[in-house]
Amino acid sequence: MDWQASLERVGYLAAEDLADIVEVAVALERPLLLEGPAGVGKTALAQALSRVLDRPLVRLQCYEGIDATQALYDWNYARQLADLARHREEDPFQPGYLLARPLLRALTEPAGAVLLVDEIDRADEAFEALLLEVLAEKQVTIPELGTVSGQGPLHVVLTSNRTRALSDALRRRCLFHRLSWPEPARERAILRVHEPAAPDSLLRDVVTVVGRLRTWDLVKPPGVAESVDLTRALVLRGRTSLDPDTLRGLLGTVIKDSTDWDAVVGRLAELFSGDG
Secondary structure: OOHHHHHHHOOOOOOHHHHHHHHHHHHHOOOEEEEOOOOOOHHHHHHHHHHHHOOOEEEEEOOOOOOHHHHOEEEOHHHHHHHHHHOOOOOOOOHHHEEEOHHHHHHOOOOOEEEEEEOHHHOOHHHHHHHHHHHHHOEEEEOOOEEEEOOOOEEEEEEEOOOOOOOHHHHHOOEEEEOOOOOHHHHHHHHHHHOOOOOHHHHHHHHHHHHHHHHOOOOOOOOHHHHHHHHHHHHHOOOOOOOHHHHHHOHHHOOOOHHHHHHHHOOHHHHHHOOO
């Protein structure tokens, strides 16, 4: 399979080296760890992979304090208690009482699944340790029931914005790719996929302005999704180019933080002068 072409067919323009590592990860069923700043297309790659493989995407959004009951499984305690009240001899730990969370749900998809573990760096190292059995063995151990093994192919994509360092144990179990901001020509091609009617002059202006914003010391630099939003807004307004006044009115498409807003509003002219 030509993975670069296959991803492009579902709307994801991948560089050749990214397509190569995706091919290896899929063929070997190895987890793929993607690192890079927010907005470079890490999550979108997992979504595109799901479409190419025609398998369901199961997403686990990580956050501080996440544990097994949110990620792996939990028990339907209300149903257990209700059934025990009627049948005291009932075994409360049966598969019918199990509530599958994302990791277990992905493992037990009969035809296989794409599992997206998004922003793994927001979870702590204890949660990473919990993940290792799934990543290495494609199984989950439930003390009350035993080991549940995967039923179909499991393709895992983990994303990290590097808010903290990940453990060596996790990294050893994954293939790795570093994503960065796309080159201007590639970003224009991405925008063209999302807005085919946009004139070339408009795409050049958007990519130039957003690229300059990324060089500023912003709390939340605009990602590719923000470039797409700005382009769509400009096409909606029938614009063929971008100027400071127009950008001021649409600044909320690319700036998502109040501190950044204040900084950018005072420097809009720099974005168009070539000195930004």
